[in-house]
Amino acid sequence: MSDRFNRLPFIYWCIQTIRSVTDRAIAGLLKDESQEVQDLGSLDISTLTSKQALESDIKYMETYSKMVNQRLANQCRQFNSLQPIYQIPEEVLLKVISFVLERAVAKCYYFRDLHRLASVSFGWAALIKNSPSLWAVARSVYPAPAQSLALKKSKDSALEVVCKAAEVIRRNPDFIDRVAVHLQRWGSAVLFVHTIDLIAPLCASSAPLLNDLTIRVNSDTSDRPGVVMDLFGGKAERLRHLALERCWIPWDSGILSGLETLDLMNMKCQGPSLPHFISVLKSSPNLTTFRIQQFHIWADEDDEINPIELGSLKSCTIVGVNNLTTRSLLACIRAPACSSLVVDYFVRGNELHVALAGWFPSIRSMLKLSTQVYVEITGLSLREGFFLSLRALSGVDTILDISLKKQRSSEPLEALLLHVAETATLVPTWINVNIDHSAALPLPGIIAICTHFPALSHIQIHCRDMAESFVEYMSHPLDLDGTLSWPFR
Template identity: 25%
Template sequence: MTQTLSASLDIVPRMESTIIQHCHATHAYVTKDTAAFNKDVAALAGSLRDLRSCKITLSCVSWLPPEILTTIFTYIVEDDAFKSCTGTPRPCGAPISMIITHICRRWRQVALECPTLWAYLNCVSANWLDIMFERSKKAALVVIYRSPGSLRKCFQQILSQLPRIKYLQLCSSSWEVDRILDCLSSQPAPSLQTLKFSVVRKSQTRVIRPISDSIFQGRAPLLRSVELNECTFSWTSCIFSGLRTLDVRRIGSASYPTLTQLLSALRRMPELEQLTLGLSSRFSEDTELSDQVPLARLKRIALDACTLRNAVSLFSSLSFPVDVKIALNLAPIGSCLSDLFLVMHKDPDGSGPIIRSMRASLSYHTFGVQFSTSMTFKSEYFWNPPDDDIILSLQFKCSSSTRKPPVIFDICQMVPHRQIRSLSVTSSLFLRDNFWRAGSADLPALESIQLSGTCNIRSLIAVLQSGGVQSSDMAYPSLHALELESIDFGCGEAEELQDIVIIRAGHGLGIHELRLVKCRNLVDDKVQLLKEVVPAVDWDGHEESLVGGDGSGGGCLCHNCRDESSSGEDYMQALLHSDWDYDPDSDAYSEE
């Protein structure tokens, strides 16, 4: 069949040797052609690299002198070290200084000639540490390991460089604490300025030994800042004398100090500027020191998870400047609150910062109140705030006797040098008339109210329109600015607010500024009514209706819609989070 087909097509069959020779010739040609192609590709790649290098050379960045590039690189590395919160190495495992060297030849040269750039060890894996140590030369090291996983395989390698470390932040698992403390005790730390050490404990029954005098072989002359979490030091130790910052939180029961031990430790720190302590357990009964511990340079003091009695005991034993910033996170408070303010402000009639604004945060379980020297709060923090304008921050759990929101105005009356003009309230509770009436009585010079998060403003509206014939009899006679954020406007409340503005204007108490942010059940027509009577209305244009799709008004919490609601679920949910269960005849809370 093959022969017939070949004959019909006039094909002459080739010999086997001829076919083999043809294949060899074809392979040689292809091989030669591929080699030439690869050579051309390599030449093109080289040209592309040259063009890239030329482009970088011609770019403005390449005109910068090495000193400027070094400053930029150092800023990048510092920012990565101190702002990173992951606590784990990068997927590629390379530190950011190594990545910089792969941008271009000039950047690599500048980076390699800057030892400081290689001195930041931010969760660097063990594979890169020797290179970092070599390239950093004799530069002081900054070591940051925020998780036990990143530290586990390399802490011995890192702590072998202890004499070079100036900043040390470690996070360890509880079963490795002893080994790490042994490494920290193996050498002196002549360059160390900051120590941050935290322990992750899966079992609270495991006892963590306190840091003893043997740490750093007793030699850390430059140490000025110590922060410990789930780990503490021996309160009779002298190694931490001369500190300017001390932050010890979550002190284990085995290492909890007596009041005498704590005060003795603070007495050895006359340069202390910032003090943060977690004092959740009550001080043991011991003999208190006869004279107060002077902390003349103290700027901030914060007590975390502290009992009221511990706070009173500590403040009564300390002497510090009148302008110290105080942040307290307390257990439920009771009748001893006045004692606390008495020992915090030992000379209330003397000089001190003027309090101009007040901020309150009210929820079912926690109340918070802050006092600031400025008219607006720069920080969103409600405990241990970093801003200098917040002079006092107080947060406490709610007991049965402190669930009444007007208690924040009782606190206000205890603060000296108050000239409060601005009040900011964030609340998930239903604030009733008595809250706003108490505020009007205690803050007669109030000029501005910011309210957010609460379900309604009906009680505020009712208080604003109350009063006698004379303007001085009306609530908040100095009020001229009102800011409402995330407020659920009930049916007709926008119109009622308009009427109030008109009434108050007739008494010479006009509201000149109104700001509306993310308010619900508020549409353009209602805002236009307010613009007719308020000179400056700032509305973000947010429109969201609370009325149910069936027209029943199930989402609205005003009285009319609530009565028409078939299920009443929204109302009941709000009721559960209100302060309506407060019993004015209940016994005062006692720590006993």
């Protein structure tokens, strides 16, 4: 068990008690000590031949009696220390045991630790034996015989399935076939496999209990057409969290609706059309996390896309997607609660700023709630980009962090700052700037924009190649690490 449980007194006490003596051991020791006391009482006095021998035996009896009393007291203390834990309601005890097992350092010893817990007492053994949920764990690291026995003991409980490619190759080549037989009992699954054909058994039947699914295919086939897998026959009514990498599915599959988390990575071909993908997003109105990375979507300038409301969306990431698709998605998504936006864009122009206009109300809303807002825009092909983060710290200070990476033009940054200045309710009180080239931050323009922030009190700039004119403009000595820091007002 992990030492971190030392910070949890109740859990740590439970762990210590399960390592103490069992009921049967205590009962046996008490019986042995009682027999020793009876043997002392039946000592034959006629065998004593002298006063010295009698005194010696009396001292021995007194010493031995004291030792027996000490051992009895010690065993009673150990026995009494177990009494409170025996009186814990079974529901609470079951949750404690589950908590300990789930956070054990060595996952491969899960079943061994479960048997150790069962050996503490008859009551614990009966509880563990009659609790199928404790056995509903299927991991590729477990030996096949132990896993088969656990699947039998878990009865109808929802299974937690974890498969790692290396373990399947070395120890458990039939793991997925073995657990796929129980597909209708899957509750959550994390599958890392070398080839997509290994997950073919998942198409055999539906998964009515499945809530969380992650599939990562390790083979580098992201830019080549792959086998389309109709997972669970398109039926997983309770699925809320879906993450796929190099795993193609029919884009009209039923498992893509009603999601709260959608993560699609490294599928550069066989993607859906833009209108079709928008319909996928519409089918999940409670989506909170949306990420596509190196994912191909067919888009056309003539596509008619209507705005979609994603009121629960907190995080949006669009990386490695063509520019037209990026602009179209940003323009049609309405996410007033979004606090994290990550986008990359490869062409200079005003189109991106127009598409981003709908996201500024989100920034204003998050600042008003004094929570963190994170925005990152990069342009990799032109080796330019900027990072902007607005953090409202408990309503005391609002910090604006700006980082310009290998950029020599400040136009996008100026436009974004001006828009934030015009729309933000809670304005920055502190600005931090990190730049590679001083030309990327012409101070007259930036200072003019900063005058729109009435609460701004301090600006700090760090530059690798701080130009002399840049320093002279501020009339402030330069620190040794290339940092300028001065009060703004």
